[in-house]
Amino acid sequence: MSLRIHSLMGIQVLDSRGRPTVCARMTLSDGSVHKATVPSGASTGRHEAQELRDAGSPFSEKYFGGSSVYLAVANINNIIAPKLIGCQPDLLTVDTTLAKLDESTRHEILGANATLAISLVCAIAQAHAQQVTLARLFQPTGALTIPMPMVNILSGGAHAKGALDIQDVLVIAHGAQTIAEALSWISAIRERASQAGAARGFITNLVADEGGLGIPFSSTDEACAFVTDCITDVGLSLTSEVGLALDVAATQFFDQGNYISRSTGKVFSGDQWRDQIHSLLNNHPILSIEDPFAEDDWNQWAQFSQGLHRPVQVLGDDLFTTQATRLAKGVHEKSANSILIKPNQNGLVSKTHEVLLQAKAAGFTTVVSARSGESEDSWLSDLAVGWNAGQIKVGSTHGSERTAKWNRLLEIEATEESVFSKPF
Numbered sequence: 001m002s003l004r005i006h007s008l009m010g011i012q013v014l015d016s017r018g019r020p021t022v023c024a025r026m027t028l029s030d031g032s033v034h035k036a037t038v039p040s041g042a043s044t045g046r047h048e049a050q051e052l053r054d055a056g057s058p059f060s061e062k063y064f065g066g067s068s069v070y071l072a073v074a075n076i077n078n079i080i081a082p083k084l085i086g087c088q089p090d091l092l093t094v095d096t097t098l099a100k101l102d103e104s105t106r107h108e109i110l111g112a113n114a115t116l117a118i119s120l121v122c123a124i125a126q127a128h129a130q131q132v133t134l135a136r137l138f139q140p141t142g143a144l145t146i147p148m149p150m151v152n153i154l155s156g157g158a159h160a161k162g163a164l165d166i167q168d169v170l171v172i173a174h175g176a177q178t179i180a181e182a183l184s185w186i187s188a189i190r191e192r193a194s195q196a197g198a199a200r201g202f203i204t205n206l207v208a209d210e211g212g213l214g215i216p217f218s219s220t221d222e223a224c225a226f227v228t229d230c231i232t233d234v235g236l237s238l239t240s241e242v243g244l245a246l247d248v249a250a251t252q253f254f255d256q257g258n259y260i261s262r263s264t265g266k267v268f269s270g271d272q273w274r275d276q277i278h279s280l281l282n283n284h285p286i287l288s289i290e291d292p293f294a295e296d297d298w299n300q301w302a303q304f305s306q307g308l309h310r311p312v313q314v315l316g317d318d319l320f321t322t323q324a325t326r327l328a329k330g331v332h333e334k335s336a337n338s339i340l341i342k343p344n345q346n347g348l349v350s351k352t353h354e355v356l357l358q359a360k361a362a363g364f365t366t367v368v369s370a371r372s373g374e375s376e377d378s379w380l381s382d383l384a385v386g387w388n389a390g391q392i393k394v395g396s397t398h399g400s401e402r403t404a405k406w407n408r409l410l411e412i413e414a415t416e417e418s419v420f421s422k423p424f
């Protein structure tokens with residue numbers, strides 16, 4: 001018996017920052033209930049799919065200062081649901097319908113928060129109809145690949161009120177044999193960072209948006225040295241076991257061709273900033289560097305990626321915003337060698353998957369990523385596994401919206417035939 005969509009509605013719910021977001025709720029003809037909640041970023045790229053919020057709309061600004069999502073919810077209830085009720089929950093068909101209903105490139109008509117919520121809930125319901133997990137919807141047979149986690153230890157930038165110029169210092173436990181081992185090492189490093197920060201007089205029990213520590217270091221060098229000390233303090237090797245990753249999120253402090261340090265006020269030209277990034281790579285065991293340059297500073301990206309002194313993962317987030325055309329440009333110009341894959345930058349699950357496949361075909365590594373505003377959902381982990389992304393980034397080890405994703409990966413590792421990805 002093929003199942004049909006019996007009901008479909010949008011609900012305004014709260015994300016991990018206490019801001020409104022869209023949850024789609026679908027029931028099928030067997031009475032089963034499926035839900036998906038979309039995340040939301042703080043350091044958003046200009047080229048991302050557009051989430052629809054109510055500022056300036058006839059919807060009341062009485063609650064949430066205009067950031068409510070009643071318009072997106074209304075689009076689900078009034079425009080999308082009538083088209084899908086009675087249909088089978090089939091991701092490709094539903095995404096095609098959504099793309100036809102909103103032909104704008106960035107889903108600004110219906111809102112990418114509306115389209116992604118529907119696309120996701122449909123994938124989840126389809127997996128249910130086929131009696132498989134969401135991961136298995138994309139990879140029906142064979143050993144599943146658990147992605148290598150990239151985990152936030154220190155937060156700055158837009159996620160921690162500018163505690164650091166750059167947005168995140170993260171760690172990658174590339175020497176671990178399982179995700180369970182990787183997370184146990186990283187938890188120890190996170191704990192050590194908390195103790196060491198407290199010993200220096202910083203408040204470490206209040207955490208940033210993604211569960212990282214918002215310690216105000218005076219420079220990125222100092223922050224990197226602090227985290228590498230924490231790694232060795234807990235007895236892990238900086239060469240064979242754990243390395244660093246940075247999310248510079250440089251778009252946030254780029255202004256008219258210059259990179260401006262918020263902590264010192266110092267202004268760097270593009271070339272000077274590139275030298276700064278090279279020097280960070282020379283001085284610290286950094287395996288991956290995300291958004292070292294601003295989203296449209298293509299020239300610096302290409303010069304940097306082609307002038308690396310050693311192998312490093314050059315990861316485009318705001319640069320690519322999970323858009324096929326921007327990725328194609330980056331592949332052509334050799335701007336990077338890795339892409340961050342964020343479903344809500346794209347707005348549809350199947351199109352996000354296509355971008356990931358396009359990146360893999362170009363020899364790029366792929367890192368599936370959560371956003372700074374998240375929910376308790378864990379579909380992202382299933383997508384990362386089912387798509388064989390190789391890597392995943394969901395913030396720190398703190399906060400239930402983060403642990404929901406780690407715990408789902410631990411569950412998959414414990415219950416399915418799997419291998420642990422070794423991208424480094």
Ligand code: 2PG
Pocket residue numbers: 040041042043044158167210247249317340369370371372373
């Ligand atoms: C990023 C993400 C997640 P945000 O820049 O990679 O860390 O942040 O969701 O705020 O864009």
Ligand code: MG
Pocket residue numbers: 247249290291317318
């Ligand atoms: Mg980023």
